[in-house]
Amino acid sequence: MLNTLGSSVNRLLVTVGVLVLSSPVGAFAAEQAVLGGGDKPWWYWPLILFVFCFGLGILAVMAGVGGGVLYVPLVSGFFPFHIDFVRGIGLMVALAGALAAGPGLLRRNLANLRLALPVALIASTFSIIGAMLGLYLSALNPDIIQVCLGMTIVGIAALLIFSKNSEKPIVTKQDAIGMALGLGGVYWDEGARENVEWKTHRTVLGFFMFILIGLVAGMFGLGAGWANVPVLNLMMGAPLKISVGTSKFLLSITDTSAAWIYMNRGCVIPLIGVPSIVGLMLGSLLGVKLLAKAKPKMIRYFVIIVLLFAGLKAMDKGLGLGLLG
């Protein structure tokens, strides 16, 4: 009975995904009509964007990725908005999602402030530099950003395919900086019904990686959960649950600084910003409810394929090849 329900939900979700992700293809074709003096009313694109983002919100939760990482490549690839606005709103989308998730993670001690604060300082500082660099390059030639974004998205898809997480990494000796900062703690593992003690290592190397993460997040307007988790978990040795929770919380700080740069530059158009944020958040809420009944692995593979396609599409668009429509 439960299996039948589960497979029905899976079929439904994949169908929703296909519908949501295929509608922009039609939308893209329609864009040509708009550019050529089409007669679409002003509400047409915001409405499609809202429905699209609602579907993205469901898929993002199922696939365990942030909304921003799906939003930026897909919306920039298939909607008629300039990449400057897509990045600015993408950051606001990722920020709103991270802020909403923050309280629950902090209260359950799954986001650790002592771990988050130092890396957030590094990532948020460099995300400002990334945002300024991204806007500068975009002003020179937006195709540069499209191509770099495409390559980054393809890289992220590869990372999602090949990276192996470690539930509870073994850290035999904590380094001096980690010890001085008190990077460690205890959390309650509901599944194992036990308290898990943890500490980190390779702190300097981890901090260095957050420089790169901040730069990429700011430059492309992406939430950086896809990079935060492997660095915190595999490199610094934080348990997977702490890494995921702290990463989501981190986004609320990293994305804030970059979002300010984009917002101050005028890259957040309310007409498309609000439906994006509200659509994604409502979709995420439904996604969380469906998560119990669906098989996230199947959805995850689907999203990875979509990311690969979106990355290639961005590269195709930036290089002006026109191979993918």
Added chain:
Amino acid sequence: MNVQADSASRPSKEQVIYANILVIGVWVGLALLFITYFIYLSGLMPSHVDMSLITQNWDKGVNEYLEITHSPHGWGWVALLGSGDFLNYIGFTFLALMTIVCYLVLVKGYIAKKDWIYAGIGLLEIVVLSVAASGLLGSGGH
């Protein structure tokens, strides 16, 4: 269950305060977004930029868009709060300011505990976020 270890797994006081502020802030921010967007779309307040002008120019780079639509950058939107479209910035700004507010409370807690390293990190973060928010960095795009 080990009671001693269980108390160790509880979140710190700072985390709980941070979470409490955040949960209120997020809902207020989203409510502001929702209300101001409704005012904007319903036409209760006149818009600074006509809808058709937006749809005709959202495929252009931000500098060109701002020039065509006579839109401000930085905190220039505050002067246009009488317009339905720029009213929406209240919600965006509220959400983006939440982290700074939470950090102010955090730093106060760390100073009270004489945790100088984390108080310093928190203060630096407030500086970074405030500089980003100020519009001093790269808001003059045109």
